[in-house]
Amino acid sequence: ETGVTQSPTHLIKTRGQQVTLRCSSQSGHNTVSWYQQALGQGPQFIFQYYREEENGRGNFPPRFSGLQFPNYSSELNVNALELDDSALYLCASSDGQGLNTEAFFGQGTRLTVV
Amino acid sequence: QQQVKQSPQSLIVQKGGISIINCAYENTAFDYFPWYQQFPGKGPALLIAIRPDVSEKKEGRFTISFNKSAKQFSLHIMDSQPGDSATHFCAVPNTGTASKLTFGTGTRLQVTL
DSSP states (O other): SSSSSSESSEEEEEEEEEEEEEEETTTTTTEEEEEETTSSSOOOEEEEETTEEEEOOOOOOTTTEEEEEETSEEEEEEOOOOOOGEEEEEEEEEESTTTTOEEEEEEOOOEEOO | OEEEEEOOOOEEEESSEEEEEEESOOOOOOEEEEEEEEEETSEEEEEEEOOTSEEEEETEEEEEEEEEEEEEEEEESSSSOOGGEEEEEEEESSSSSSEEEEEEEEEEHHHHH
């Protein structure tokens, strides 16, 4: 098991609502990446936070936003939820940037939008 | 954003057999090619990765082969075991860090007794 923990593990929301997902990075890791994994698909990169600043973003609309705290934990916020936002949301932590920065994934948060 | 094509989509192998999964990419920020293994209800976990300057890497029963000119790499699982039954993903770095990845679509591997 990695030291990356995510909460909650499961969540059901109604279309149009807002949701906040949380991630605690592995000890010593200053970088957190968020991924969306639809059923039967590979994870898709949403964005990354490095030392509390956004450090790259995938092809996701602005209603997906994030935050990283001084202790390097992170939040993913999604506004105006749509049915297609139903997915497993994965957080991955790593130690810095560069070529030797393996990403360690948490178990994910299963979001269902009804 | 580039696509990473993975095949086959699913694979059934007998215990003791060889599992082979292939991956093709369009571009990569640098030569780092990991394979992740995901069990139901869990996040992906790094299985094995290959880095620049080598065309093959072996760790126990797992081998990555890399063909730079063809922009392809593959995972070979020797002596496949039922515990290998999981979804396997290849990934390619999309910028200059190994933590921003474009994943393939996944291969569901089932190893039968």
